Amino acid sequence: MNKTESKKSAQWLAFWSIPLAIVVLGLKMGAWWVTGSVALLSDGLESIVNVVAAVVAFMVIGYAAKPADAGHPFGHYKAEYFSAVIEGVLIVVAALLIVWEAIPAMLSPRLPDAPALGLGINLLAGVINAVWAWVLISSGRRLRSPALEADGHHILSDVVTSVGVLFGLVLAIATGYAVLDPLLAIIVACNILYQGWKVIARSVDGLMDRAVPADEEEAIKQAIAANAAGSLGVHDLKTRQAGPVIFVDFHMVVPSAMPVREAHDICDCLEDAIRVVHPGARIAIHVEPEGEKAHGIRVKVVEGLNS
Template structure:
């Protein structure tokens, strides 16, 4: 990620703090005027957004620090820690919602000032939807795990808000107040699922999971078409740490090839890989022909 991308991600992370506070305020007002436990559950999830926004801001700043003596590969994985933390907070919010909803199952009540409360919650949902889409788009563009996770969580909040609105309209239409706490429990189950997705994806990054199959195929194609002069490529490994993709492989060259010629092939390969994965960190081990190939192999396309 270049400095422009870093700046864009930091700015969005910073703006996420007042945005989350504002949306949380609107949702809590909606709960206050209606007394709806479903709207309270929606508001409780937004409190998680506030905490997550603060965490994401500070973690993103740390993750963008350049590599140093103690962290020669950079600080990129800090973003995954932020995403895991956010996932845990989502799960905690869901459990709080279930606890609140169960207490109202035995004594449900109809809403106060339902039109005003639902209108306020609708406005909060629209703001969240626009903001979530911006975070997800930007996070994926600049490969920011923390920003993407924040956007995905907020988008799950939007889905929650839509479900709450539909359910409360059903409550008003039928006159059955029991729909309110039941809906809150359904909301909590959806939040638990979203939390699990955020946690599992982030743990994959912390465990050096390989890039997605389509991304690996693009790397293989770049190597295959720009490795002319070599004999073969094997032991291809990939992993992602935040915004950086790490690529490692062995390049087999003729035993009589000069260091300069082998170096030129490596330069060509690095440029090709970075054209499909900008900012990649690439390690190429050059070895003479005759070495036994192992790991993932890439068939080199010979020059005509």
């Protein structure tokens, strides 16, 4: 899949998250309306946040897909991380809303009305969310879209909420202890807070130009080592990831008498090899003449790379 197709796929998935979130919200609020359960109300409140998050993700993914311009020569890819941060914050807000509703209910608990109908409606909403969360997370990883992946994790936290709520309601009805309804809502809220923190942490890490994972960096090193014939060595390899794009930067040492054309051909070969491993990678190679010291590092290609 080329870059254009990846962008279209991400935008398509982000768009369809909006109507699906609205449908799920309607189902969950309907389940609360027929039962009066505070746990189901809490679940519905989280779905309101899901609708807002889906709209934000769609807008940001569209902005991130814009081509580079004079003001943003490296592209707009990092915009997706801002969306993911917002998603994480909204997850935390949803958890706090659940606690806000559950604490008063603990003081005056009551068993829900029409529990079977309410549980059935909420179960349907949970199944829809579970399927869509899997689609978004797997697609987000494949397309390297932090916004899609964050949206998927957000919906997955909603699924966890629904499972906890259903379990709590069944237990409350079976035992007659109405306090289990709001108590389970609070326990689920704690898990949602943890999920929100993980989403925020991953997104901030991306904004801080974290290097690519070790296995991906090793693949880049192997591609360089296998295709750097004619050079004397490479060093100072640096990588970073901005949304779906990988940035690779390193220094290459060549004989001081080598013509510019030959050095350029080696660079072309290296760029092609790296893009086989990471299609669409942005690569910068600094060519150095033999004998020049750069950070005191000089490593031959056959010996590996030292970053």
